[in-house]
Structure formats: C-alpha cells, structure tokens
Amino acid sequence: MAIDGSKIVxxxxxxxxxxxSKGIIPLFGxxxxxxxxxxxxxxxxxxxxKLRGERAAEAEALLVKAAQECGxxxxxxxxxxxxxxxIVKPMIETKEDQIEGFTAVSVAFGWGDxxxxxxxxxxxxxxxxxxxYEARGHLEHYGMTESxxxxxxxxxxxxxxxxLYGDDYPDGCFDYSAQEPFCRAKGDPYCEFxxxxxxx
Amino acid sequence: xxxxxxxxELARDGSRVFVAGLPVAMHCHHYNINLQKTLEDTLGDEGxxxxxxxxxxxxxxxxxxxxxxxRQLKTNKSKLEMAAVIYQNSGFGIIHLQGVxxxxxxxxxxxxxxxxxxxxxxxxxxxxxxxxxxxxxxGVLEAVFDKPAGHYTIEETHCKMMxxxxxxxQVTGV
Numbered sequence: 132m133a134i135d136g137s138k139i140v141x142x143x144x145x146x147x148x149x150x151x152s153k154g155i156i157p158l159f160g161x162x163x164x165x166x167x168x169x170x171x172x173x174x175x176x177x178x179x180x181k182l183r184g185e186r187a188a189e190a191e192a193l194l195v196k197a198a199q200e201c202g203x204x205x206x207x208x209x210x211x212x213x214x215x216x217x218i219v220k221p222m223i224e225t226k227e228d229q230i231e232g233f234t235a236v237s238v239a240f241g242w243g244d245x246x247x248x249x250x251x252x253x254x255x256x257x258x259x260x261x262x263x264y265e266a267r268g269h270l271e272h273y274g275m276t277e278s279x280x281x282x283x284x285x286x287x288x289x290x291x292x293x294x295l296y297g298d299d300y301p302d303g304c305f306d307y308s309a310q311e312p313f314c315r316a317k318g319d320p321y322c323e324f325x326x327x328x329x330x331x
Numbered sequence: 332x333x334x335x336x337x338x339x340e341l342a343r344d345g346s347r348v349f350v351a352g353l354p355v356a357m358h359c360h361h362y363n364i365n366l367q368k369t370l371e372d373t374l375g376d377e378g379x380x381x382x383x384x385x386x387x388x389x390x391x392x393x394x395x396x397x398x399x400x401x402r403q404l405k406t407n408k409s410k411l412e413m414a415a416v417i418y419q420n421s422g423f424g425i426i427h428l429q430g431v432x433x434x435x436x437x438x439x440x441x442x443x444x445x446x447x448x449x450x451x452x453x454x455x456x457x458x459x460x461x462x463x464x465x466x467x468x469x470g471v472l473e474a475v476f477d478k479p480a481g482h483y484t485i486e487e488t489h490c491k492m493m494x495x496x497x498x499x500x501q502v503t504g505v
Contacts, residue, residue, distance in 0.1 A: 143357070144343065153442035156422035161359035164422040164444045165341070168354045170389035174366055177381055181374060189373075197369045201362035208359075240357040241348030262346055264356055283362070 134222045136235035142218045143239035159236065160212030161205055168241070172268030175282055191282060195309075198286025203293050203304040206233050210294070226295060227252060233291050234258065242284060248323070253296045256309075256326040258288050263322045266315035279311030281322050288324035305329055335401075335413060337420050350421070351400060353393050360448025367445070367462065368453065382462035383469070383485075390470025391480055398474060407433070410475045418467070426464070431502050433476045435483070438468055440498040446491040459490035461498050468500055481505070 146158040156163040175194055182190035209215055210229065219232040227250055234245040243263035250256050260266075265281040279285065288309035297303025309326035313319035340351045348355050370378030394414065404410045411428040418426045424443035430436045445463055449456065465485040472483050484503045489495035 140343070144341070154419035154422065154424040155442065155444060155447060161361065162422070162444055162447055163357050163359055164363060165348075165350060165355050165357050166421065167389040167393050168356050169392065170385050171356060171358070171366075173385040173388060174370070174381065177385065178370060178374070178378075181377065181381070193369050193373060197365040198362065201359070201365045204361045205359050208361075238346050241343075241346070241354075242356060244346035264347075264354065 134219070134228055134231035134235060136231070136238060138218060138222075139232065139235035140239040142214060143236065146214065158212075159214045160208035168264040168268055169272075171283070172265060172272065175265070176269060176273055176280070191278075194282035195286040195289075196305075198283040199289045199293070199308075200286075200304060202287035202290030203300075206236070206290060206294055207300050209233075209236060229295060230256065230291055233294075237284075237287065242287075243281075243322075245284075254327065256288060256292050256307075256324075258284075258291075258324045258326075259321050260284060260324070261315070261321040263315065266322050269316040275318055276316050278317060279314035279322065280316040281311055281314060281324070284322065285309045285311045285324055288326045292326045335416055335420070350417075351397050353396060360444060360451065363445060363463070364448040364452050367449075367460070379462050383466040386463045386466025387469040387473070388466075388480060390467050391473045392470075394471050394474035407475050411471075414471045414475070423464070423467070426468075428468075428471075431472065433504065435502040435504050438500040438502060440464060440500070441496075443491065443498060446498065449492050455494055456490070456492040458493070459487035459498075460492040461487050461490055461500075464498065465500060468502065472502065478504070 179190040230247055230250055234247055237245050243260040246259050248257040248259045263281045263284055265283060269280040289307045292307035293303045297306030306329060307326050308329040309324045311322060311324055313321060313323040315322055342349050367382060370382055398404060398410055404413055415426050415428050422444055425441050427439045431438055445461055449460055465487055468485050469483045482505050486501045487498060488501050489499040491498055
C-alpha cells in the first residue's frame, strides 16, 4: 500500500486543533506550536546576517545542525507515537515507506510541498520542494541570493536518512548530511535536498 | 467576547498553512528550543535580543493585520482577551494579559511551550529564558495600543525555567 499523505495531513490538521488545558498541543509524540513563518525566517536570516563575513559558514552550519538534531528527535518521537501507529503504520510496507510518511508530516506542518524524487537505500535521498517557506521568505524579504537558504529542510533531509539508515537511535544523528544544490532563493525553479552518508 | 473560530481560521492552501490568513508553520519543542539554544550559545545577549525582536516584529505585524480583520474587537480589553486565546490555541501555553494597560503592568504565565520544552531538553536554567514570550507580548501590546516597534520593555522577573512557580513579565512603556 502506498502512503496516503492526505490522511496524514488530515490527522495533523485535526489533531492540531485539540488543546489540553495548559495550552500545549501534544501531537505525534511531540509538543507542537503554531507560529508565523516570518518569525522563523527572521530568526534564521538575521542570525546569518549577524555572522556574515568570516563566520558565514558557521551560521549556515549551526542552523542546519539545529534542524537536523530537531528532525532526528522529532521524527523519532513521531514514528513511535500513538498517532503514527494508528494512521501511518498500517500504510507502511517497506522500511523506505517511512520517508514518505515523514515527508507527509512535514507537508502537514506547513514546511513546504515535499516530494521524494529518489531514494537509494543507505546511499542517497533526494527531496524536491517547490514552495518552501524558507525560500519564499528569503525572496520576499531579502531578495535573490547566491546560495541555498532552506537550512531547516536541509537538516531535516539529513535526519530522515539518519533515522532510516544511521546507527540506532540516539547514536545515528549526523551519520548523513544534506546539501541544497537547487534553491528558489537563488533563482532555481525549485529547492532540492540531497542527503548522503557524511564524510568523516 | 468575540469568538475566534479556530476550526475555520486554521486553514490550508495546498502545502501552506494559515491562521486568520497569516502564513504559519508548525514546529515542535525540539526545533524551537534548539534555535533558542543555538542563538544564545553563539551570540549571547545579542542572540537573546534577536529572539525577542523576531517574535516582537512577527507579532506586531500579525496582530495589527488580525485586528484590522476582526473589526468587531472594539475595545483594548477584548483585543487582549483574544490575544490570550490565540496564544493558547497556538500551543504556546497560558498567558494572563488582564494586568496590563497602555502604560504597562504585570503579565503572568502559568504554563508555556518554551518552558516545557526547555525543561525537557536542558533542565533548569540560572537565568530567565522566555525570550520568545517577551517578544510575543511586546508585539501584541504594540498592535493593541497602536505603538511603534520597541515601545515596550518586557522584563521576565520570574521564570519557571528557574523553578519559579510561574513566569512573570513586567511591562514598561517608553
């Protein structure tokens, strides 16, 4: 059975309307919040601006690292959650199907229209996004640039491979890493993330 | 009080998610706290300022737009009540805005996404850590009272990340 992303999107949309009495949204094994994309984009791009020059590469690396650690813990929680077991697991036939489940959750969270273009087990993952909130935000508020700007999605792509083919949780984070060779923020028609085994 | 229909206001257009027409994203405590720690560890006070100003600016613009849309919210009291409802429905926790007016005041928060997330990931802190909430408060008050960015100073005098009973914010207008 193929993964039906619409069922996952529906579950997230319905679940994220449920609040417990303390104003926390517990869903898919994590505490969710709903915030303006402008907040996240300002944080990332102004952080990068503050470290521009000699520390520019450090800013990029730190933002990707923060996202990859998050993606690793988040999707580990998600795939062990009650909701995953009820909604997604019945649709999973192969280990690789998990990636489709992860991308459907990402779409549901409003991160972009993620599509898996290629998956070679243990080797390579290619995810394409034509409307990432990071690239859109950069274009709207900072204009065109010369390098990829979707640091969150780049980290998350690496985390997906870590969870499938890295060492057992929690030792596999950063076993894989992703690059963003194409990004709408630099004029490409879409953003693309390529995750491969990290070089030591 | 004017009802906020969360069922209809949280909506999708393709892969994009909106609350009352404003683009939003869902993120969990892992990401929110990782970003906070990265900024604090890398930039120190400058990182804390960036967390504050990012939340302030996004909220000032967002709530200004929201109040223009929800014209039935006529009084400042009703706008503050609505803001607290949205804070809770966005999963940020509970916030009591009754103790604040145009000049300033005291705001209490007995429950918070960032507190829960920080304690789960890093344990207790020695310093207050609700920088997002401080910025959120500043942006809301600027939108409610039609003030420019930077008008309000928000100091967190008690914080649950430091084992205080609740988070307490002192608001001072310029």
